[in-house]
Amino acid sequence: MADQTLDAVLQVGQAKTTLAQDSQKRIDRLAQETDELTQQFKQQNKLIEDLRVFNAQMEKQVAKQLEVVSDLEQSIEKVTVIERQIQPLIFRMLDSLDQFVSLDKPFDVQERKDRIQSLRNNQDRADISVSEKFRQVLEAYKIESAYGSTIEAYKDTLNVNGQEREVNVLRVGRISLMYQTTDAKESGAYDPTAKEWIALDSSYNSRILKGLRIARDQASKDIMVMRVQAPEAAQ
Incomplete structure (x- = not known):
């Protein structure tokens, strides 16, 4: 009888031990799962924070780009206005240059008139920018100026x-x-x-x-005595 009682006690003790071990395993597993969930939560929080920083930076970049676009639009409007002002100026400059050549001494007449006509023809060309047209006219003025020296x-x-x-x-x-x-x-x-x-x-x-x-560079430069038209007296 005593042996049976002892066996029963031992069995109960063993059952408690097994139950305790199973409980500890469940606790350990839950703790591990909790740690994993905690790490995932931290990672998700970090990802969310990184996204917030990224979005904030992108918002700043977009705002800057919008400012650049706005500035470009204003610049384009200004350029358009300037181009509208420059084109009539070019025509006036060509008219003045044409008149100057007609009143000037008759040297290289055809070459000079052809240059002006070429510039006039360029005014109708869409493949030449207004700035380039203006530069060409200025170049023609420089050429005319160089004749004097x-x-x-x-x-x-x-x-x-x-x-x-x-x-x-x-x-x-x-x-x-x-x-x-x-x-x-x-x-x-x-x-x-x-x-x-x-x-x-x-x-x-x-x-x-x-x-x-x-x-013609056939003789060395020297002093030349030439006929010069005397200036007219002021009225």
């Missing part, structure tokens, strides 16, 4: 005393414009007051011939 010799056909003559033309800046026949026996100069070519006496032949050689 250069010396040039070229062949041309001039009407001298009612006759068409093949001559060598000598331009010294805008100060003097002269010609000499190809045989170097006759010389003349352009009279801006009379707006015609006039003959010069033979004493100018050697001077103009020397000037032609200098302009």
